[in-house]
Amino acid sequence: xxxxxxxxxxxxxxxxxxxxxxxxxxxxxxxxxxxxxxxxxxxxxxxxxxxxxxxxxxxxxxxxxxxxxxxxxxxxxxxxxxxxxxxxxxxxxxxxxxxxxxxxxxxxxxxxxxxxxxxxxxxxxxxxxxxxxxxxxxxxxxxxxxxxxxxxxxxxxxxxxxxxxxxxxxxxxxxxxxxxxxxxxxxxxxxxxxxxxxxxxxxxxxxxxxxxxxxxxxxxxxxxxxxxxxxxxxxxxxxxxxxxxxxxxxxxxxxxxxxxxxxxxxxxxxxxxxxxxxxxxxxxxxxxxxxxxxxxxxxxxxxxxxxxxxxxxxxxxxxxxxxxxxxxxxxxxxxxxxxxxxxxxxxxxxxxxxxxxxxxxxxxxxxxxxxxxxxxxxxxxxxxxxxxxxxxxxxxxxxxxxxxxxxxxxxxxxxxxxxxxxxxxxxxxxxxxxxxxxxxxxxxxxxxxxxxxxxxxxxxxxxxxxxxxxxxxxxxxxxxxxxxxxxxxxxxxxxxxxxxxxxxxxxxxxxxxxxxxxxxxxxx
Numbered sequence: 001x002x003x004x005x006x007x008x009x010x011x012x013x014x015x016x017x018x019x020x021x022x023x024x025x026x027x028x029x030x031x032x033x034x035x036x037x038x039x040x041x042x043x044x045x046x047x048x049x050x051x052x053x054x055x056x057x058x059x060x061x062x063x064x065x066x067x068x069x070x071x072x073x074x075x076x077x078x079x080x081x082x083x084x085x086x087x088x089x090x091x092x093x094x095x096x097x098x099x100x101x102x103x104x105x106x107x108x109x110x111x112x113x114x115x116x117x118x119x120x121x122x123x124x125x126x127x128x129x130x131x132x133x134x135x136x137x138x139x140x141x142x143x144x145x146x147x148x149x150x151x152x153x154x155x156x157x158x159x160x161x162x163x164x165x166x167x168x169x170x171x172x173x174x175x176x177x178x179x180x181x182x183x184x185x186x187x188x189x190x191x192x193x194x195x196x197x198x199x200x201x202x203x204x205x206x207x208x209x210x211x212x213x214x215x216x217x218x219x220x221x222x223x224x225x226x227x228x229x230x231x232x233x234x235x236x237x238x239x240x241x242x243x244x245x246x247x248x249x250x251x252x253x254x255x256x257x258x259x260x261x262x263x264x265x266x267x268x269x270x271x272x273x274x275x276x277x278x279x280x281x282x283x284x285x286x287x288x289x290x291x292x293x294x295x296x297x298x299x300x301x302x303x304x305x306x307x308x309x310x311x312x313x314x315x316x317x318x319x320x321x322x323x324x325x326x327x328x329x330x331x332x333x334x335x336x337x338x339x340x341x342x343x344x345x346x347x348x349x350x351x352x353x354x355x356x357x358x359x360x361x362x363x364x365x366x367x368x369x370x371x372x373x374x375x376x377x378x379x380x381x382x383x384x385x386x387x388x389x390x391x392x393x394x395x396x397x398x399x400x401x402x403x404x405x406x407x408x409x410x411x412x413x414x415x416x417x418x419x420x421x422x423x424x425x426x427x428x429x430x431x432x433x434x435x436x437x438x439x440x441x442x443x444x445x446x447x448x449x450x451x452x453x454x455x456x457x458x459x460x461x462x463x464x465x466x467x468x469x470x471x472x473x474x475x476x477x478x479x480x481x482x483x484x485x486x487x488x489x490x491x492x493x494x495x496x497x498x499x500x501x502x503x504x505x506x507x508x509x510x511x512x513x514x515x516x517x518x519x520x521x522x523x524x
Contacts, residue, residue: 002150003160007031007129009482010162012136012149013170015043016468017452017475019115021168023066024479024512026122030486033162035134035151038369040362041119043172043452044468046112049215049299049361049368051097051105051280052468055411055432055524058103059093062409062432063469064476065513066118073114074106083289097297098284100275107282107297108217108361108368131160136171139180145447146180166482167448170475172370173313174377174454182445183380186313188421188459196387196460197394198414198426208421208459210374211308214324214331214367217282217360219295226355227339231332238337242308244424249330250337255303257427263302265338268345276302282360297357301372305331308418313377328367373453374417374466381456382493383438387414390430390464392523399520403436405496406516407477407509410435410470413524414463430464432518437496437505440478446491451478473514480509 009025011018014036022034040047055062058071075094078084088094099105122128134151137159141147148163169176177184187206191199200208240249247253252263260274267275276298283297307327312320340350356366363369388394389401391414411432416425439456440449450456453466455474465474481492484505488495495501506516 003158004163005033005129005160006163007033008164008486009166009168009479010149010164011035011168011170011451011479012151012176013037013043013172013452014041014130015170015172015452015471016045017471017478018043018168018170019119020064020066020472020475021170021451021479022119022122022128024476025483026127027512028480028483030483032122032128033131033164034128035131035136035162037133037135037154037171039132040108040112040369041130042108042112042115044372044471045106046108046115047369048372049108049217050301050372051099051102051282051299053412054102054104054467054469057411057521058469061515061519062411064408064473064515066476067469067472070114070118070472071104073117074104074110077110077114083292084287085289088287094287096283096287097281098278098287099281100278101280105280105282134160136175136179139176141180144445146445149176149179165447165486168451168478168482169448169454170451171454172373172376172452174379174450174452176448177377177379177454178314180445180448182442182448184377184454185380186377188419194386194458196458198387198428198460199458205421207311208419208423209311209313210419210425210463211306211417212312212327212374213301213306213372214327215299215301215361215372216331216335216367217297217299217357218335218354219297219357220351221295221353221355223353224355225352227352228332228336228356231329231336233326233329234333234336237330237333242418242422244418249304250334252343256424264345265342265351297360300331300334302334305334306417308420311420312371324371327371328365331367375459375462376453378454378462379442379450379456381439382441382443382496383436384456384458385436385439385461385465386458387460390414390433390461391428392431393429398431398523400431400433403434405437405502406434407437407440407481407506407514408435408473409433409515409518410465410467410473411524412464412467412470414460416460416463426460426463429523431523432521433464434517435465435470435473435477437477437481437502440474440481441492441496446493449478449482449492451475476514477509480512481505484508
């Protein structure tokens with residue numbers, strides 16, 4: 001028998017956007033059901049094991065108040081629970097991993113604990129119900145409204161029917177969009193379609209999406225041997241070389257877009273060599289009292305384990321599983337290569353002391369619970385953000401194009417990793433930008449809102465709107481928008497297209513600590 005649950009706002013997908021949406025809706029007095037496909041909420045920063053990718057001003061401005069609270073609580077978590085050195089304990093900007101990529105490189109388990117703490121008051125009161133291990137399998141609609149979503153409990157196979165006046169798609173791939181018949185796009189648009197200078201010549205390619213990555217964690221035990229069994233496909237990945245690559249996949253070669261001449265595992269004196277160990281390091285043992293950690297811990301989301309040999313969006317289950325399996329074998333092949341064949345500065349080969357840390361990601365195979373998804377299906381929106389709006393080389397000034405319907409801000413370069421269409425990608429400067437409300441409103445459907453990477457952006461602008469603080473802001477704005485519409489009886493498009501309602505809604509966002517514009521800053 002199918003169980004039926006009803007609430008004010010249904011949020012399908014428990015990543016950063018979903019968590020932020022749940023907090024906003026619950027603070028607005030609404031009842032919420034939040035579903036998550038894995039057994040960890042948090043998405044990018046937990047089940048996908050990717051520490052925050054953020055802009056240079058993140059400690060001062062350029063994010064929502066609740067995202068800043070999340071960051072503060074991560075630091076409090078380490079200061080409360082770990083024996084830090086006096087210097088680390090006194091550092092108001094403690095970075096547990098002292099990583100290159102982020103000012104707050106954090107372990108997935110720590111981020112999970114903080115998110116659970118932030119949601120705890122609403123979970124304990126009954127305002128928020130979290131359903132883990134739930135995969136959306138069906139949705140029903142009447143006219144321009146989604147009426148229900150069916151989720152399957154993956155361990156048992158049992159299904160639940162979820163109903164709500166407002167439904168938020170916070171899934172990593174925009175999975176509700178095809179289920180509910182919501183108009184969407186995927187892949188790479190053409191110049192003819194968007195007018196973007198770096199869009200495709202010729203026709204658009206819906207299957208040309210950014211690579212995804214299966215992340216893993218490892219530490220290093222000098223003098224020990226933790227070499228894993230030789231993975232399937234190792235010989236393939238050892239020799240694989242795409243036409244745009246300088247060398248084979250499993251090598252220290254950088255991409256053509258990189259300012260560095262080569263990679264290394266650890267730091268070396270030679271200039272121009274990038275130490276991958278420090279890139280996404282989530283624990284720097286020198287932050288802690290000696291003996292707390294025998295080794296640093298690093299999260300491996302590197303160019304060498306980006307998987308672009310197949311798409312997992314809009315394909316059948318068999319093909320999806322095949323690409324996920326190959327991507328896992330690629331990551332394990334990278335680890336095996338590092339342990340056995342990676343050239344060392346002393347002329348030797350391999351670092352057998354590298355140890356797969358299964359506990360860090362909470363899995364038996366030592367690989368992250370979910371793939372790191374860079375590109376999702378995207379709604380066909382009332383307004384789509386184009387490269388022309390954010391690229392200073394195109395619009396000819398330091399500031400991005402201003403949006404009168406702003407519901408937040410973000411900043412990151414247009415960062416496109418290699419794609420399933422065989423293209424190397426881009427790393428394009430942008431001006432700090434706003435998030436227009438029009439990008440959150442589907443062209444037809446009235447009660448479904450995107451709350452992740454599935455807003456009205458293009459293949460190119462997704463590359464700068466997909467990062468942690470922006471996803472959080474999108475989810476938070478969507479949660480407040482659904483609550484506002486329930487309070488007023490308005491549709492989301494009515495809020496956007498009526499100035500008095502728009503200003504009232506923006507005032508509500510500002511009061512909740514959502515920044516709607518940037519101070520004067522430089523492009524990045």
